[in-house]
Amino acid sequence: MTTTTATTTTAWRAGPYDCALRTGRGPLFLRRHDGWLLPLEIERWCMAPDSADRSVLDRCLGTVLDIGCGPGRLVSALAAEGRRALGIDISPEAVARTLRLGGSALCRSVFEPLPAEGRWDTALLIDGNVGIGGDPAALLCRLRQVVSSSGRLLAECAPVDVDECCEVRVDDGRGGRGAPFPWARVGTRALSAHARSAGWRVSERWSLEGRTFLSLVPQSSVVARP
Template sequence: MSTSERQVDGCPEPWNSAPYAGAIHSPVGDVTLRDAEGWSFPLDVGRWSGRADPADEAVLERCTGPILDVGCGAGRLVEALARRGHAVLGVDERRRVRIHVGRQAVSPVFSWATVGTRALERHGRLSGWAPIERWTSLSGERHFVALRACA
């Protein structure tokens, strides 16, 4: 979990600190998340450590008020929103994973989540949230949903 309230010298904890720092500072190679049951997910460390891309900017520009980033991953967008003055909370709630470089674990176990847009909308509706916008990055690889609390 990443929060804007976690402070170090008056600044939010950077997105590139533990447990992601081990992967970011590891030699380029086969960087994956793995859980105890054998599930594996490749990590795009280059994208994490780069500047905001157009898809990131599209998300950041749509954000108003307090923000909940479900499936925040490394928390890079959580940090960017906190720097813009938003109250923001990033949550990863589904698996307990470790970062691996090749076959070697380079991090302690931590929580990680992924959620598709349809599942997010379904769970959101059940929790009192309504989808107000859906969009896809220009590459078609990333999908987004904006939700607002029902009145």
């Protein structure tokens, strides 16, 4: 595990995030060093999938890996339909909640060895998880190693035209803060560009309930960088 991955893991396992998952309630934010706050939709994450989530689930093919599965609403919904799905998250509380909902999950970073690498039919980066690691290009390159050559990656974009990598903390708005870690936000245009450089191409774009998603498939004859 790299130093960056270890720092991020510690940040998400500590204090405010796990507390919010236990209760299913916020407020919870990502706080940038300049005080800017990005609200995290804990209540929505802990509810059943909404219509926008369903639009993602309807596009899942074969085996599904949900990266940063959080409290497990997507994994458990797939499991309830008899689909083969696995969630990974670096928060033990997130994994525990996913298991309680009937989903399968492992406490693991996407940058660590994963089961069935190179054989997943669908991977998910939903709820801002394209920001994991603070380097979208590196994350997308990593997922070229995880998803099969005929598979797909379904990713949610930021709702604004942004391409930002920064350091943030989990913040509960009441004085509780986690350790700093790298994060990224990318809009549709930026994610499309990062995807091309990492060996993906955009096969579909759609929006629903104010959220925007891209379906990415591997470019033919392109091998991801190590």
